[in-house]
Amino acid sequence: MKKNLLMGLMLLGWGTVAQAQTKLSLSVPLLDLPQNTQLPQRYPSMHQALQWSADVYDVSFWGIDAASNALFDKKWTxxxxSYATGLLFSKYGSELPLPLGVWGHEEYHRSVLGTKGIASKNGNWIFHRWDGTVYGPSDEDLANLKATDNNALLYAYTAGVQYETQLTKTSVMNDFYNERSFYKAPLYLYNAHYVWNYFRFATSIHSDSVKVIAPEFEHKEATQRDFAGADLTAWAYDMFNPNASYYDRDDFPNGQxxxxxxxxxxxxxxxQKYLVKQKRLSLLNFLNPAIILVNRIRIxxxxxxxxxxxxxxTHFGNSISLNMPFTYKGDGYFLGxxxxxxxxxxYYGVEAGVYQRALNALQGLSMSxxxxxxxxxDSFFGSKANWGGAxxxxxxxxxADRLALTLDVTGKTAGWLEGNPYLKRNFNPVLGFQYIVPGLNSAKL
Known part of the structure; x- marks a missing residue:
């Protein structure tokens, strides 16, 4: 019944697309180096997982908007x-074994594990299984990773939740710079609640109960079980016990x-106190005007x-950011x-940027x-801190009128950069294309 409901919501979102009168722009990264050549799974990279799922959400919300326009005449209805249906889709549709929320969450885990040579599979993919896991790593893989690079293990745990926060940031900024008649406000609300609710579970007795009850329903082979169990309690445990052996965990009952x-x-x-504090801090994700359909503030x-x-x-504790996209005289900028x-x-950092600035000297070319x-x-308990940047x-x-080729190049020093699975220095070119669905608006690239 639940699967039928999920598929029905997806069809509602996609089946009415042809009626929409809104601008829909899809960005498709095709080649992401070095991840597409160095990760054990090759595809997708962390950025590809983010963008492909963002595109599927965009198409789905576009269809929901078309359905609301077809069914109702008054703007408030x-x-x-759209908001109610979008919220249902964000909660239940995100669980589909397709490039959506849970799939993207698991791919972020896999990307970080892959940078350390650990192969894994996405347990929320239609060609694998549908249970919201990352499976494949052995206990030996994880024990060795903790012993040799605990920061990478901690990053692997937290990368899943970082997917939700980055999906919101990317979508909010794209919608801010490109005005449209539909917005994904319910998705932003759902993502903020998802992160807070994950912390709520991690800080409750339910996490203790699941530890006892879940093994009865899990595979006896370690490689077939989720690599983390519960991301945030595993994160806190290994973060506060960096020198303890991974094998200090309890034995798996009646299995390997x-x-x-x-x-x-x-x-x-x-x-425990630290994890409870993080639960409170996660409420900051609700401080987003786009959640209540305020998509830009005109000064x-x-x-x-x-x-x-x-x-x-994060692997060293947490990151809190104030993001300020703005436009001035029609041009897009960003401060953070x-x-x-x-x-x-x-410690602190700053960020500044320009968005899709047309280069008048070269027709058809824009730059960001x-x-x-x-x-x-440098680490959770350490007193050392490092300067860096990207x-x-x-x-x-x-x-063509509706087709553009894209090239994005990122260079970073050692350190954590959202959306990048490497903690070491990294140079990252991405090739792809942008396509505006034809026949639905007169905008050109």
Missing amino acids: QTGF GENRRIGFHDLSEEA NEELTILPFVQYSP VNRYANYKDA CTVKLWKQP IKWGVAYAV
């Missing part, structure tokens, strides 16, 4: 129907290896802005302030560029 699930009361009192005829806040757990905190200290500077903790430069070249 159209908006109410370790019980990878960590309950809240398996954590030290210190770790005057020349200036619009949309400030919003985001919280993400970031706070990076470990257990004892906090973002520069990010930071000082980040530059992202992108161009789009229109080869």
